Amino acid sequence: xxxxxxxxxxxxxxxxxxxxxxxxxxxxxxxxxxxxxxxxxxxxxxxxxxxxxxxxxxxxxxxxxxxxxxxxxxxxxxxxxxxxxxxxxxxxxxxx
Amino acid sequence: xxxxxxxxxxxxxxxxxxxxxxxxxxxxxxxxxxxxxxxxxxxxxxxxxxxxxxxxxxxxxxxxxxxxxxxxxxxxxxxxxxxxxxxxxxxxxxxxxxxxxxxxxxxxxxxxxxxxxxxxxxxxxxxxxxxxxxxxxxxxxxxxxxxxxxxxxxxxxxxxxxxxxxxxxxxxxxxxxxxxxxxxxxxxxxxxxxxxxxxxxxxxxxxxxxxxxxxxxxxxxxxxxxxxxxxxxxxxxxxxxxxxxxxxxxxxxxxxxxxxxxxxxxxxxxxxxxxxxxxxxxxxxxxxxxxxxxxxxxxxxxxxxxxxxxxxxxxxxxxxxxxxxxxxxxxxxxxxxxxxxxxxxxxxxxxxxxxxxxxxxxxxxxxxxxxxxxxxxxxxxxxxxxxxxxxxxxxxxxxxxxxxxxxxxxxxxxxxxxxxxxxxxxxxxxxxxxxxxxxxxxxxxxxxxxxxxxxxxxxxxxxxxxxxxxxxxxx
Numbered sequence: 001x002x003x004x005x006x007x008x009x010x011x012x013x014x015x016x017x018x019x020x021x022x023x024x025x026x027x028x029x030x031x032x033x034x035x036x037x038x039x040x041x042x043x044x045x046x047x048x049x050x051x052x053x054x055x056x057x058x059x060x061x062x063x064x065x066x067x068x069x070x071x072x073x074x075x076x077x078x079x080x081x082x083x084x085x086x087x088x089x090x091x092x093x094x095x096x
Numbered sequence: 097x098x099x100x101x102x103x104x105x106x107x108x109x110x111x112x113x114x115x116x117x118x119x120x121x122x123x124x125x126x127x128x129x130x131x132x133x134x135x136x137x138x139x140x141x142x143x144x145x146x147x148x149x150x151x152x153x154x155x156x157x158x159x160x161x162x163x164x165x166x167x168x169x170x171x172x173x174x175x176x177x178x179x180x181x182x183x184x185x186x187x188x189x190x191x192x193x194x195x196x197x198x199x200x201x202x203x204x205x206x207x208x209x210x211x212x213x214x215x216x217x218x219x220x221x222x223x224x225x226x227x228x229x230x231x232x233x234x235x236x237x238x239x240x241x242x243x244x245x246x247x248x249x250x251x252x253x254x255x256x257x258x259x260x261x262x263x264x265x266x267x268x269x270x271x272x273x274x275x276x277x278x279x280x281x282x283x284x285x286x287x288x289x290x291x292x293x294x295x296x297x298x299x300x301x302x303x304x305x306x307x308x309x310x311x312x313x314x315x316x317x318x319x320x321x322x323x324x325x326x327x328x329x330x331x332x333x334x335x336x337x338x339x340x341x342x343x344x345x346x347x348x349x350x351x352x353x354x355x356x357x358x359x360x361x362x363x364x365x366x367x368x369x370x371x372x373x374x375x376x377x378x379x380x381x382x383x384x385x386x387x388x389x390x391x392x393x394x395x396x397x398x399x400x401x402x403x404x405x406x407x408x409x410x411x412x413x414x415x416x417x418x419x420x421x422x423x424x425x426x427x428x429x430x431x432x433x434x435x436x437x438x439x440x441x442x443x444x445x446x447x448x449x450x451x452x453x454x455x456x457x458x459x460x461x462x463x464x465x466x467x468x469x470x471x472x473x474x475x476x477x478x479x480x481x482x483x484x485x486x487x488x489x490x491x492x493x494x495x496x497x498x499x500x501x502x503x504x505x506x507x508x509x510x511x512x513x514x515x516x517x518x519x520x521x522x523x524x525x526x527x528x529x530x531x532x533x534x535x536x537x538x539x540x541x542x543x544x545x546x547x548x549x550x551x552x553x554x555x556x557x558x559x560x561x562x563x564x565x566x567x568x569x570x571x
Contacts, residue, residue: 011453014456017456018440018452018453018456019416019433019437019440020437020440020441020453021437021441033450034453036510036512037511038457040515041401041404041405041467042401043401044470044471045470046398047395047477049473049474052476053473053476069329072196072197076197080193080196080423081423082420082424082425082426083426089421090421092429092431094432
């Protein structure tokens with residue numbers, strides 16, 4: 001597969017997806033670091049994987065009965081919220 | 097009475113026989129925590145630990161049946177939740193976060209009678225192999241202040257090595273228990289994925305994360321694993337397969353045991369100055385009746401990039417919960433998007449941000465098949481091959497690390513060189529099998545070198561028997 005080089009624009013796109021802001025200096029450094037890491041990850045491309053199923057992952061499918069159990073109280077759940085009121089999280093206005 | 101470097105078994109015996117009080121013992125460890133505070137292994141001593149120790153003493157005086165780990169003071173890694181206590185994952189974003197509930201392992205240990213004295217330093221969100229990524233400063237090696245403690249459970253390993261506790265909890269996603277255990281000369285067990293509940297462990301890469309134990313002896317870590325292992329309805333990835341009685345499986349005999357070594361790993365070991373240390377262990381085992389065979393795993397060198405692809409993908413998803421609104425600290429004003437960005441940018445560390453970025457890269461629609469799907473497929477292939485080797489052999493031997501603990505700051509500017517340090521530990525997480533690291537010698541700088549012993553899924557007992565035999569027998 002044709003791969004594009006990692007550029008400042010790639011870093012900006014990824015930063016946007018990641019909800020992260022970086023200074024120009026940081027972006028330049030990240031361009032080099034991310035390129036180096038991707039180069040390492042690219043070694044996987046040398047392995048022939050056609051016909052292999054990735055279904056046998058570490059997860060076991062052992063679900064419990066669907067019954068109501070004990071859970072966190074609303075009070076406990078809000079303990080660490082920076083802003084909460086009347087059983088809701090406080091967030092910036094999203095609807096004008 | 098000398099309380100230095102006691103085993104878990106000895107502690108329980110002393111507490112039960114009332115020869116030593118739990119308060120006295122806890123104070124001994126607190127003195128060591130204070131004595132070695134410059135190592136930066138412990139982030140916080142819980143202010144009520146002596147109150148808890150006093151309660152244990154009252155329980156002992158009252159007589160009656162006592163739980164299995166009565167009066168054992170322990171430390172826990174800063175990513176395992178203990179209700180009401182700060183649990184920060186060594187991150188600024190969770191600096192003030194208090195656990196709303198206790199992890200299953202914590203509840204089990206409290207029920208077994210332990211005293212939790214405090215929380216240990218680590219790489220932020222367990223992302224790192226040197227403990228230099230902690231937002232609260234690096235943890236230094238137990239034996240050399242100029243070297244890393246290893247990571248991410250560096251604080252737990254150093255605490256055990258310097259007798260700040262007899263045993264500590266750690267977590268292991270790609271070597272985070274075994275590598276610091278090796279660098280500090282202690283024992284660290286990463287159990288089979290699904291053996292120990294992850295409920296209450298802060299997630300890094302959920303399909304690879306495990307909780308385990310660090311201690312100074314095989315019996316110590318086996319005794320604690322015995323308590324925390326088992327099915328948990330709060331974690332559907334735990335397995336209901338029976339938990340063996342680990343101590344009774346330590347037979348003091350390795351005759352006839354089949355040990356495999358991997359050709360591709362052996363080739364790397366032979367390039368180092370440490371080959372003779374591993375050779376000594378292999379010769380010892382052969383002399384005592386074990387059969388050693390060499391096997392090939394050509395995919396071996398692809399496991400490191402496979403691991404990092406999967407781990408970063410899962411990390412980026414797990415880190416998306418940090419939005420500055422539901423828990424943790426918050427920064428920034430104005431729009432929702434601005435609060436997200438400002439909070440995450442200001443309060444997450446460099447390595448965490450790097451992994452979020454790379455995780456989003458390998459998960460992006462354009463590269464998803466090329467990286468993520470391919471990595472999962474390779475993981476599947478490696479799992480199958482290693483499982484086959486473990487069907488024919490009782491254990492596999494591998495080095496834990498590429499050498500002794502490296503110097504602080506020597507790899508921080510080059511992430512790839514830091515990732516390469518994990519080359520011997522990450523395959524085990526990819527396969528999901530259990531593995532232990534035990535100290536087997538000292539390198540040219542006089543620092544500890546560890547051996548990894550792995551076995552098939554849920555066969556921790558085989559590992560404990562082999563590890564105990566080697567630890568007691570090899571000089």
